[in-house]
Amino acid sequence: MHEMSIAMAVVEQVTAAALDAGADSVQQVRLEVGELAGVVPEALAFSFELACGGTALEGAELIAEPVPGRARCDDCRTEWPTGMPPKLWCPSCSASSARLLSGRELRIVSVRWTEEPEPVRVLEEC
Amino acid sequence: MCRVVDLQQAVLARNDEHADLLRADLAARGTTVVNLLSSPGSGKTALLELELAMARERGVPVAALTADLATENDAVRLARSGAPVKQVLTDGLCHLEARMLAGHLDGWLPEATRLLFVENVGNLVCPASYDLGEALRVVLASVTEGEDKPLKYPTAFGLAHLVVVTKTDIARAVDFDEGAFRVNVAQVNPGVEVLLTSARAGQGVGALLDRALAAGDGEPVHRPVMAASSAHHHS
Numbered sequence A: 001m002h003e004m005s006i007a008m009a010v011v012e013q014v015t016a017a018a019l020d021a022g023a024d025s026v027q028q029v030r031l032e033v034g035e036l037a038g039v040v041p042e043a044l045a046f047s048f049e050l051a052c053g054g055t056a057l058e059g060a061e062l063i064a065e066p067v068p069g070r071a072r073c074d075d076c077r078t079e080w081p082t083g084m085p086p087k088l089w090c091p092s093c094s095a096s097s098a099r100l101l102s103g104r105e106l107r108i109v110s111v112r113w114t115e116e117p118e119p120v121r122v123l124e125e126c
Numbered sequence B: 001m002c003r004v005v006d007l008q009q010a011v012l013a014r015n016d017e018h019a020d021l022l023r024a025d026l027a028a029r030g031t032t033v034v035n036l037l038s039s040p041g042s043g044k045t046a047l048l049e050l051e052l053a054m055a056r057e058r059g060v061p062v063a064a065l066t067a068d069l070a071t072e073n074d075a076v077r078l079a080r081s082g083a084p085v086k087q088v089l090t091d092g093l094c095h096l097e098a099r100m101l102a103g104h105l106d107g108w109l110p111e112a113t114r115l116l117f118v119e120n121v122g123n124l125v126c127p128a129s130y131d132l133g134e135a136l137r138v139v140l141a142s143v144t145e146g147e148d149k150p151l152k153y154p155t156a157f158g159l160a161h162l163v164v165v166t167k168t169d170i171a172r173a174v175d176f177d178e179g180a181f182r183v184n185v186a187q188v189n190p191g192v193e194v195l196l197t198s199a200r201a202g203q204g205v206g207a208l209l210d211r212a213l214a215a216g217d218g219e220p221v222h223r224p225v226m227a228a229s230s231a232h233h234h235s
């Protein structure tokens, strides 16, 4: 189950970004998960919860946005949903010159975290 | 203060970077990696044993690294060819990653190695997502695994540079429908070559070695539709 490795990579990347930004606790991570990314969403959710334990992401919510697979034929310009398992030859002209437009995404889109409040700037001393 | 921050990072970007580094490092010293993916029992080890023996016959410096979840006898078997063989245990991890492979090669891989076969952990799900810096990714399935194997494991077959069918000597006995298998492969990976092999009959052994050497010589390998996603490349 490589979802655990993927969850750990997410935690590692988010932790590094949080550290850079001076954020100490992460509440939410939003991912794009393509239909053809080879990831089982339930397994990822389960692994994510485990991987977050004892880190700045402890208890963080994972939002996995599915991205449908789409392909396009360079010959006749037809565009179609690939489905799963994907159909990657052109349904209109049978050419094998398809291009995948989407569906392989496995990306961290955004995170929600808590940053230390900036120290109040004293504008004027008197 | 609570903030939502745009990160926009590919999750496997780090592995991809390590893979690119390893690929460049190995290319600079003239070594080509062939990544072999299959389910357990596909006959991958038997075929690899013959590839190693034939490479040595042809005077091609070859080596093999085999990854297993737990101790098996693959390495002993492969070492009979006389080629350098290393067995690594992944301690339950279901796949190799580029950084791990680089670590295993460090201090072991003989300098003059021209071809390095990596026998990945035996499953067709997890290893498919990890580039190991290979020049050629080969997905193997035996005739006993059924014609619909490519549809059950579309990521593995969809990202293959070459598909190898093993155990063709028993194809008739198990009613393997080669035509249907080819149609299913073409659905997820249009244009990829399907190579028929039999370790028992010695079929396809030379052809597979030729493909590996050609990839090492810089001949263009097949570009799978699934690998060419623009989504994978924008930053």
Ligand SMILES: [Zn+2]
Pocket (backbone or CB within 6 Å): A073, A074, A075, A076, A077, A078, A090, A091, A092, A093, A094, A095
């Ligand atoms: Zn078309």
